Amino acid sequence: xxxxxxxxxxxxxxxxxxxxxxxxxxxxxxxxxxxxxxxxxxxxxxxxxxxxxxxxxxxxxxxxxxxxxxxxxxxxxxxxxxxxxxxxxxxxxxxxxxxxxxxxxxxxxxxxxxxxxxxxxxxxxxxxxxxxxxxxxxxxxxxxxxxxxxxxxxxxxxxxxxxxxxxxxxxxxxxxxxxxxxxxxxxxxxxxxxxxxxxxxxxxxxxxxxxxxxxxxxxxxxxxxxxxxxxxxxxxxxxxxxxxxxxxxxxxxxxxxxxxxxxxxxxxxxxxxxxxxxxxxxxxxxxxxxxxxxxxxxxxxxxxxxxxxxxxxxxxxxxxxxxxxxxxxxxxxxxxxxxxxxxxxxxxxxxxxxxxxxxxxxxxxxxxxxxxxxxxxxxxxxxxxxxxxxxxxxxxxxxxxxxxxxxxxxxxxxxxxxxxxxxxxxxxxxxxxxxxxxxxxxxxxxxxxxxxxxxxxxxxxxxxxxxxxxxxxxxxxxxxxxxxxxxxxxxxxxxxxxxxxxxxxxxxxxxxxxxxxxxxxxxxxxxxxxxxxxxxxxxxxxxxxxxxxxxxxxxxxxxxxxxxxxxxxxxxxxxxxxxxxxxxxxxxxx
Amino acid sequence: xxxxxxxxxxxxxxxxxxxxxxxxxxxxxxxxxxxxxxxxxxxxxxxxxxxxxxxxxxxxxxxxxxxxxxxxxxxxxxxxxxxxxxxxxxxxxxxxxxxxxxxxxxxxxxxxxxxxxxxxxxxxxxxxxxxxxxxxxxxxxxxxxxxxxxxxxxxxxxxxxxxxxxxxxxxxxxxxxxxxxxxxxxxxxxxxxxxxxxxxxxxxxxxxxxxxxxxxxxxxxxxxxxxxxxxxxxxxxxxxxxxxxxxxxxxxxxxxxxxxxxxxxxxxxxxxxxxxxxxxxxxxxxxxxxxxxxxxxxxxxxxxxxxxxxxxxxxxxxxxxxxxxxxxxxxxxxxxxxxxxxxxxxxxxxxxxxxxxxx
Numbered sequence: 001x002x003x004x005x006x007x008x009x010x011x012x013x014x015x016x017x018x019x020x021x022x023x024x025x026x027x028x029x030x031x032x033x034x035x036x037x038x039x040x041x042x043x044x045x046x047x048x049x050x051x052x053x054x055x056x057x058x059x060x061x062x063x064x065x066x067x068x069x070x071x072x073x074x075x076x077x078x079x080x081x082x083x084x085x086x087x088x089x090x091x092x093x094x095x096x097x098x099x100x101x102x103x104x105x106x107x108x109x110x111x112x113x114x115x116x117x118x119x120x121x122x123x124x125x126x127x128x129x130x131x132x133x134x135x136x137x138x139x140x141x142x143x144x145x146x147x148x149x150x151x152x153x154x155x156x157x158x159x160x161x162x163x164x165x166x167x168x169x170x171x172x173x174x175x176x177x178x179x180x181x182x183x184x185x186x187x188x189x190x191x192x193x194x195x196x197x198x199x200x201x202x203x204x205x206x207x208x209x210x211x212x213x214x215x216x217x218x219x220x221x222x223x224x225x226x227x228x229x230x231x232x233x234x235x236x237x238x239x240x241x242x243x244x245x246x247x248x249x250x251x252x253x254x255x256x257x258x259x260x261x262x263x264x265x266x267x268x269x270x271x272x273x274x275x276x277x278x279x280x281x282x283x284x285x286x287x288x289x290x291x292x293x294x295x296x297x298x299x300x301x302x303x304x305x306x307x308x309x310x311x312x313x314x315x316x317x318x319x320x321x322x323x324x325x326x327x328x329x330x331x332x333x334x335x336x337x338x339x340x341x342x343x344x345x346x347x348x349x350x351x352x353x354x355x356x357x358x359x360x361x362x363x364x365x366x367x368x369x370x371x372x373x374x375x376x377x378x379x380x381x382x383x384x385x386x387x388x389x390x391x392x393x394x395x396x397x398x399x400x401x402x403x404x405x406x407x408x409x410x411x412x413x414x415x416x417x418x419x420x421x422x423x424x425x426x427x428x429x430x431x432x433x434x435x436x437x438x439x440x441x442x443x444x445x446x447x448x449x450x451x452x453x454x455x456x457x458x459x460x461x462x463x464x465x466x467x468x469x470x471x472x473x474x475x476x477x478x479x480x481x482x483x484x485x486x487x488x489x490x491x492x493x494x495x496x497x498x499x500x501x502x503x504x505x506x507x508x509x510x511x512x513x514x515x516x517x518x519x520x521x522x523x524x525x526x527x528x529x530x531x532x533x534x535x536x537x538x539x540x541x542x543x544x545x546x547x548x549x550x551x552x553x554x555x556x557x558x559x560x561x562x563x564x565x566x567x568x569x570x571x572x573x574x575x576x577x578x579x580x581x582x583x584x585x586x587x588x589x590x
Numbered sequence: 591x592x593x594x595x596x597x598x599x600x601x602x603x604x605x606x607x608x609x610x611x612x613x614x615x616x617x618x619x620x621x622x623x624x625x626x627x628x629x630x631x632x633x634x635x636x637x638x639x640x641x642x643x644x645x646x647x648x649x650x651x652x653x654x655x656x657x658x659x660x661x662x663x664x665x666x667x668x669x670x671x672x673x674x675x676x677x678x679x680x681x682x683x684x685x686x687x688x689x690x691x692x693x694x695x696x697x698x699x700x701x702x703x704x705x706x707x708x709x710x711x712x713x714x715x716x717x718x719x720x721x722x723x724x725x726x727x728x729x730x731x732x733x734x735x736x737x738x739x740x741x742x743x744x745x746x747x748x749x750x751x752x753x754x755x756x757x758x759x760x761x762x763x764x765x766x767x768x769x770x771x772x773x774x775x776x777x778x779x780x781x782x783x784x785x786x787x788x789x790x791x792x793x794x795x796x797x798x799x800x801x802x803x804x805x806x807x808x809x810x811x812x813x814x815x816x817x818x819x820x821x822x823x824x825x826x827x828x829x830x831x832x833x834x835x836x837x838x839x840x841x842x843x844x845x846x847x848x849x850x851x852x853x854x855x856x857x858x859x860x861x862x863x864x865x866x867x868x869x870x871x872x873x874x875x876x877x878x879x880x881x882x883x884x885x886x887x888x889x890x891x892x893x894x895x896x897x898x899x900x901x902x903x904x905x906x907x908x909x910x911x912x913x914x915x916x917x918x919x920x921x922x923x924x925x926x927x928x929x930x931x932x933x934x935x936x937x938x939x940x941x942x943x944x945x946x947x948x949x
Contacts, residue, residue: 424832428854441846
């Protein structure tokens with residue numbers, strides 16, 4: 001296959017003083033810092049017949065990229081780098097030359113809106129216009145071709161004489177596609193074609209595009225923020241953030257196991273990928289203006305000092321995947337293998353609570369460990385937290401072998417929150433003393449800072465930080481409040497990994513769901529990884545990226561939560577899922 | 591004033607006077623104690639507030655005798671410490687001993703020095719000179735009771751503190767550290783609990799030199815197991831508490847955990863047990879002395895009982911009323927005080943009552 005389109009080191013900057021007219025996406029909310037860089041040293045190549053998806057949040061430069069390929073950038077944009085179409089640089093071309101390529105070889109389907117079509121022209125006329133211009137067709141032929149195109153995109157040719165406002169959104173989108181296809185282009189750029197459409201039309205348009213691609217053989221660049229839509233339509237995808245490519249690779253694999261924290265964030269914010277999970281967007285805002293180092297630094301869950309040193313470029317991870325991260329993508333935070341633990345029975349025998357368990361947790365990930373009571377999940381959690389001391393297995397935390405040291409005694413370590421709220425805080429300590437304790441023990445910060453940190457931690461878990469509350473004894477708090485206090489105590493150490501051991505199981509449903517959402521929200525905003533131990537599969541599905549199912553001390557199944565849910569491999573998992581499903585049906589069925 | 595054994599009616603005013611003066615004295619002492627040691631008292635109170643979350647006194651309803659018991663007990667302490675000084679003054683400096691200074695054991699065990707006997711004052715009946723009269727050697731009985739209070743309290747408190755603190759520390763270490771040390775401790779506790787204490791006490795006391803130190807040591811050996819066991823089991827249970835596990839994971843040292851978490855929980859329990867041991871030690875010491883196994887040179891309530899009961903035909907004379915009864919009453923009184931305090935302490939440290947009573 002030949003490279004149809006190649007973009008090398010493309011940088012596009014919008015100058016600050018003029019308004020970025022016509023650009024809906026690229027320059028975002030007009031951060032008027034000296035020159036807003038919409039695309040930053042971006043390289044990509046498109047082969048014939050390839051379907052490339054470009055995804056990213058608003059303001060990541062996707063539309064600017066599309067406009068640059070089309071040569072439609074506004075005056076105030078300055079372009080560096082080259083856009084090679086069949087070996088010719090579109091960037092250096094004169095307007096007339098571009099006109100030869102535009103629409104004839106590269107066409108674009110704009111985001112569906114009334115403005116895109118001329119409201120006082122019949123749609124048929126609008127479609128014929130480029131054909132007459134580029135293909136040199138006569139008016140009648142053009143009309144005939146229009147009718148063909150209409151039937152191709154699934155529209156009745158009677159609509160040819162309609163005005164744009166007479167058409168529905170889906171129909172208009174089809175008109176736009178027909179228009180883009182009119183000159184049989186080699187590259188079709190689709191800019192957010194489905195974002196305003198309903199789910200059913202979305203699927204229809206998707207199928208249409210696939211069918212047309214097979215018929216016409218064009219290459220596609222799909223620009224979207226909708227991962228659900230592009231997952232079925234593209235075979236490669238590129239993730240853009242702040243004008244830079246963060247990750248590139250096979251669509252299915254990228255969605256299944258994102259390498260970049262940003263990609264993972266996008267996947268997690270997409271409804272429809274994880275059926276049962278709550279939606280959580282990526283915390284924080286895209287950086288405004290010039291940023292030193294990695295543009296994702298401020299929102300990243302695994303930032304290190306190296307990330308500030310410069311902007312990482314796409315580096316190949318394996319034969320077909322690339323990621324722009326100094327750490328090589330999402331880092332494995334904790335890796336444990338050969339975890340064994342047995343309890344001594346009163347009779348003198350031993351019972352294996354945890355047997356040959358091996359698992360890993362990535363940065364910023366939520367792993368739920370699900371299992372029946374007595375399956376060893378709490379024991380495993382305690383082992384990972386270091387309650388049992390050393391010698392229970394090989395645990396690597398942040399790449400270092402844990403050897404009985406307590407990672408809870410420093411910032412960025414492991415913290416654990418226990419099940420029983422009454423037990424997890426001392427009744428005879430005040431809220432202040434309880435939350436402050438880890439700092440007191442490790443002599444961290446000054447006296448005043450500690451109090452400030454306590455107040456901050458309490459606020460973050462949704463508790464008041466008034467003097468009155470700080471001086472209350474934990475014994476006088478309710479279960480939910482005590483659990484929050486315990487959570488605040490764990491969070492004050494800014495853990496990298498939080499182990500939540502059945503934190504909600506002894507609370508009433510309302511309190512439990514509040515705590516659960518709070519926990520997940522904190523996880524999302526602070527970016528720590530979490531191991532969530534529960535016996536409730538439904539709760540696990542709500543919060544977890546991955547689920548590990550434990551039975552009799554072993555992890556029998558581990559995988560993405562939706563996979564475990566929808567395609568359980570093991571009999572025990574199937575039973576667990578079925579039990580839940582049946583239970584739900586019974587409740588709903590009355 | 592003379593005492594007529596044949597005419598009990600005549601004795602009444604004498605006894606009344608004695609009782610009255612005794613009460614007045616006690617009252618004066620109480621007032622003096624309360625007034626002059628108010629500051630000291632407040633310090634003690636605030637200490638107790640620290641220990642038991644101020645529930646000692648806030649739980650104390652008006653009918654409860656714990657506060658009054660404390661005061662009465664304090665008066666016993668006071669009489670033990672100061673009674674002799676008073677007597678010494680009354681005797682016009684005949685007492686050569688200095689009671690304010692010196693080693694407490696020494697003063698307690700060296701009563702019988704020259705000059706303490708009232709010349710020609712054998713078997714005096716109670717009077718202004720001798721509130722409770724004198725015994726067969728002419729020694730003032732009230733002085734002996736004051737001395738005895740000191741003796742009982744020293745032995746009681748010394749044994750209680752030694753075995754309470756020692757047993758507490760052992761139990762704490764055993765419970766918190768676990769392992770072989772814990773096993774060893776458990777066996778030692780079992781053995782010490784299984785031994786019949788009083789017979790053993792008699793045997794040991796009979797074999798050893800009957801000095802006050804020996805009595806204390808023997809009693810400590812027999813009573814350390816109970817606090818050790820209480821503290822051990824409580825430390826063992828506390829160790830598993832999740833907030834302690836959390837603290838441990840946060841890098842807390844055992845010293846920190848014991849000081850910050852376990853001590854406040856265990857200390858009230860230990861205190862109750864110390865009070866109980868104090869009662870036990872006082873009774874045991876009195877028992878030994880009553881049997882004649884105490885230090886013969888010391889003056890204790892047990893010894894007084896021993897001498898008075900071994901005085902032939904005491905029940906045929908009225909002497910038992912001021913020779914036999916007062917040490918007995920003092921003993922019962924002190925034990926009751928301790929028991930009341932202990933009972934209230936127990937109520938205060940009972941977790942069910944605490945969680946129910948406080949919010």
